[in-house]
Amino acid sequence: MSQPLYPSDELLTKIADKWGTPVYVYYAPQIQRQCRALKKAFAHYPTEIFYAVKANSNLSILGLLKEQGYGADVVSIGELERALAAGITAENIVYSGVGKRFEEIRRAIEVGIRSFHVESLQELKQIGALTDQLSQTARISFRINPDIDAQTLPYIATGMHGTKFGIPEGDLEMALGIYQEYSKLQLVGLSCHLGSQITESRVFRAAGERLARICESLRKKSIELEFLDLGGGLAVQYDDENVLDVEEYAKALTEPLTGTGVKLFLEPGRWLVAESGHLVTRVLYTKQTPKKEFIIVDASMTELIRPALYGAKHPVHVLGKATPTFDLSDSKALFASLAQTREGAVDIVGPVCESGDFLIQDHWMTSPHPGDLISFRVSGAYGMSMASHYNSRPLPAEVLADKDSALVIRRRQSLESLWSDEVSVGESL
Ligand SMILES: Cc1ncc(COP(=O)(O)O)c(C=O)c1O
CATH class of the missing domain: 3.20.20.10 (Alanine racemase)
Known part of the structure; x- marks a missing residue:
């Protein structure tokens, strides 16, 4: 069984920096x-x-x-x-x-x-x-x-x-x-x-x-x-x-x-x-509770429902460190006293208001920091095609990557389009 071909971490990071997260990248x-x-x-x-x-x-x-x-x-x-x-x-x-x-x-x-x-x-x-x-x-x-x-x-x-x-x-x-x-x-x-x-x-x-x-x-x-x-x-x-x-x-x-x-x-x-797909997401916060450590990322069950629906496990890959250009760029300094590096079992979860909103549970890893990028691999099938708008979350962007290049093949959904079919419809019976 040969290993899948993967885009480089550098390319995935560039894509996330340019087009934002969460983002589906297909290789x-x-x-x-x-x-x-x-x-x-x-x-x-x-x-x-x-x-x-x-x-x-x-x-x-x-x-x-x-x-x-x-x-x-x-x-x-x-x-x-x-x-x-x-x-x-x-x-x-x-x-x-x-x-x-x-x-x-x-x-x-x-x-x-x-x-x-x-x-x-x-x-x-x-x-x-x-x-x-x-x-x-x-x-x-x-x-x-x-x-x-x-x-x-x-x-x-x-x-x-x-x-x-x-x-x-x-x-x-x-x-x-x-x-x-x-x-x-x-x-x-x-x-x-x-x-x-x-x-x-x-x-x-x-x-x-x-x-x-x-x-x-x-x-x-x-x-x-x-x-x-x-x-x-x-x-x-x-x-x-x-x-x-x-x-x-x-x-x-x-x-x-x-x-x-x-x-x-x-x-x-x-x-x-399936193996061509990488759901790239950024860590927002980390949180230690009496029972568990949570890594809260900006992707959720609305982008990838398979873990919540079937208990599916997607391989987790932490992308090599890069300089984030996102709006919490100073989060490392901001959270320095709260976010410690340790190794252990974590749940990687999204922002959606369901306890079933997890991307992986009890995953052993060195806990990442806010701003870090994580990709959920093998997510090219039944990922985006099962995505939803729950919690009024816009659908993510999709990018098709080749060895050194990448092309947006679906732009991130605009906020206005979330409700554009609802206002001024003016139809009645
Ligand atoms: C009728 C039919 N054909 C093909 C498929 C594709 O299956 P898979 O993605 O496992 O190859 C499905 C998936 O459920 C299906 O319902």
Whole structure:
């Protein structure tokens, strides 16, 4: 397992000084490396890759993935429009999600996406009815819920009965019956997505075997498919996980498909972008309480909710000392008598008014000082895309960095835009 490529501390510090904190920095060479490695691992099998936009939906990141030849897996009209705006063509877009709305489906039919991954019998009827109404065809796959335990966190496990995702295999006959009612639907594939942050190759293999078996049973009914989409889910290392090697992952997915004659589709998100991301934050204060030492920083659960939501642990990296140009530049002198350097377990927390607002708990470190910069690594996936405005906090800036250069790809949200949709609306019933 090779180490991720990191931007230098010097570059991260320059970015923080110039554009302020908290700031997300994505390191382009790392994303490009992951893209190349994934394609190489699957080079022996006909494969098409659709990046899961939900992991990080910034237009420039989508543009970078498009340059690498990746399509997009979307789950809402917002993601669909983003992917199109980034120049990803409709035939390179697949659409998953249990709650596709009428107008979302209509737009996706109109632009001619590659496939709807259909997640319920009613959704199937809705898409069928719209194809008739619009007199346009739609390619579909059935997203199967194979009832396989992904051995991951409950909130990100999606392939078991008891979750809302997909069509149970037992309902397949009924789905085929509905499918026959609509002449403009084309069943071109099967899909499944078992969950995220999966570390066991047998889980991926089981999914491949299941879909390959269903594909054969459809062939006996004279239904020839174009693809089997095995979703995303490959884990990255945040803490001490034993993650899979990408070649091992490729083997587990492709071996069961050998001989089926169908293409493999993939929908990776996390694995492509997570390790490129650094949430850079500045220490505001430190505080010793009778039970704990707190390091209070200017990032919070509103920028990175994974620790609060899943107990996720992001690697903490203290950036080499630099001269801060921020407004508490004299804080070291100001707090000298209160901020002592000691080693021990600390909680790094944000300014949000929740005790659940922590970025890491019981983390052993030499306590930093006000003004120091800390980066939370491996935060390129499900970081900014899950950010919120809670406590009326503007969304942070995002920066795309290369070896020696950096570009703002989303400016820090202005305060006024926090309420610009609320004032002078003047609409009433
Ligand atoms: C349908 C679907 N495909 C792909 C993904 C991407 O998963 P990951 O980021 O773990 O690769 C997800 C994430 O939840 C998903 O729901």
